[in-house]
Amino acid sequence: MPILIDGKKTSAEIKNEIAARVSEIKAEGGKVPHLAAVLVGSDGASQTYVGAKVKACEEVGFKSTLVRLDASISEEELLKVVEDINNDSDIDGLIVQLPLPKHISVDKVTNKIKPEKDVDGFTPANVGRMTLNWSAYVAATPYGIIELLKRYQIETAGKHCVVIGRSHIVGSPMSILMGRNGYPGNATVTLTHSKTQNLPEICRTADILIVAIGKPEFVTADMVKPGAVVIDVGIHRIEDASKKSGFRLIGDVKFDEVAEKASAITPVPGGVGPMTIAALLYNTLQSAEKKVFG
Numbered sequence: 001m002p003i004l005i006d007g008k009k010t011s012a013e014i015k016n017e018i019a020a021r022v023s024e025i026k027a028e029g030g031k032v033p034h035l036a037a038v039l040v041g042s043d044g045a046s047q048t049y050v051g052a053k054v055k056a057c058e059e060v061g062f063k064s065t066l067v068r069l070d071a072s073i074s075e076e077e078l079l080k081v082v083e084d085i086n087n088d089s090d091i092d093g094l095i096v097q098l099p100l101p102k103h104i105s106v107d108k109v110t111n112k113i114k115p116e117k118d119v120d121g122f123t124p125a126n127v128g129r130m131t132l133n134w135s136a137y138v139a140a141t142p143y144g145i146i147e148l149l150k151r152y153q154i155e156t157a158g159k160h161c162v163v164i165g166r167s168h169i170v171g172s173p174m175s176i177l178m179g180r181n182g183y184p185g186n187a188t189v190t191l192t193h194s195k196t197q198n199l200p201e202i203c204r205t206a207d208i209l210i211v212a213i214g215k216p217e218f219v220t221a222d223m224v225k226p227g228a229v230v231i232d233v234g235i236h237r238i239e240d241a242s243k244k245s246g247f248r249l250i251g252d253v254k255f256d257e258v259a260e261k262a263s264a265i266t267p268v269p270g271g272v273g274p275m276t277i278a279a280l281l282y283n284t285l286q287s288a289e290k291k292v293f294g
C-alpha cells in the first residue's frame with residue numbers, strides 16, 4: 001500500500017506551530033493576527049469552508065471577523081466593503097470567499113484587495129511576486145500542497161510533474177512552484193488542460209501527478225505510472241442516503257484503484273483541503289508579523 005499523505009494530521013501540526021507563535025506574540029504584547037472573511041450569498045459548500053476557517057482562527061488564537069452579505073449585493077457595495085476592510089488597521093488578512101454571484105466581477109473585487117492583506121494570494125501583485133520567486137502570499141491550496149511535499153520529504157528535483165487543470169487558483173501557480181529553483185521545485189513540469197491531446201499518455205509519464213480538474217474520479221489507475229506520487233485537489237459532494245449529512249466527499253482521483261499503483265497519495269477528505277486552511281492561517285500570521293511585504 002502507498003504512503004497516505006495525511007493532510008488532516010499535517011494541518012493539525014501546523015496549527016499547533018501557529019498557536020505556539022500566537023501565545024508568544026500575546027506574551028510579548030504584539031499584534032494578535034486578525035482575519036476577515038467576506039461571504040456573499042448562502043451557497044452550502046462556501047458556508048462550510050468559511051465556517052471551517054473561522055473555527056480554525058479560534059483554534060490558534062486569532063481574531064476573526066465574518067462579514068455575511070446578501071447574494072443581491074451590488075458590485076459597487078461589495079467593493080466598498082473590501083475598501084473598508086483594507087482601511088481597518090486591526091485586520092491583517094482579508095479573503096473574499098469564491099465563487100461570487102454572476103453579476104459581480106471576481107477580477108474587480110480581487111484587484112480591490114490590498115496586496116498586503118491578500119492572504120489568499122489572488123491579487124496580481126502577489127501572483128507576480130510568487131512567479132518572480134519574491135516573498136509573496138502564495139495561494140492557500142498550492143501552498144498547502146508544497147508544505148505536504150516538504151513534510152513528507154517527497155523528492156521533486158528532476159522529476160516529471162504533471163499538473164491537470166490550469167486555474168488561476170491551483171493549476172497555474174502549482175506549475176510555477178514545482179518548476180522553480182528550490183525545494184520543493186526543480187521539477188520538469190507539464191501543465192495540462194481541456195485542450196491537451198493524449199492526456200492519459202502524458203499522465204502515465206508523471207512521477208508526480210497533481211490533479212485539479214474539478215471532475216469526480218477523473219483519474220483512473222490506467223493513467224498512473226507505478227510508484228507515482230498522486231495529489232488530489234478535487235472535492236465533490238456526492239449524494240449518499242446512507243450518510244447522516246446526505247452526502248459523501250470524493251476527489252478528482254479514483255482513490256481505491258489509484259492507491260494500488262501510487263507510492264504516495266492524498267485522500268479526500270483529509271488531504272489537500274485541511275492544508276488549505278492551515279496555509280491561510282500561516283499567511284495571516286505572516287501578515288500580522290509583516291514578514292511578506294516588510
Ligand SMILES: Nc1nc(=O)c2c([nH]1)NC[C@@H]1CN(c3ccc(C(=O)N[C@@H](CCC(=O)O)C(=O)O)cc3)C=[N+]21
Nearest residue numbers: 048049095096097098099120140269270271273274276
Ligand atoms: N477566497 C477563497 N479562498 C479559498 O481558499 C477558497 C475559496 N475562496 N473558495 C472555495 C475553495 C475551496 N476551499 C477549501 C477549503 C477547505 C477544505 C476542507 O477543509 N476540506 C475538508 C472537508 C470539508 C468538508 O466537510 O466539506 C477535507 O478535504 O478534508 C476544502 C476546500 C477553499 N477555497
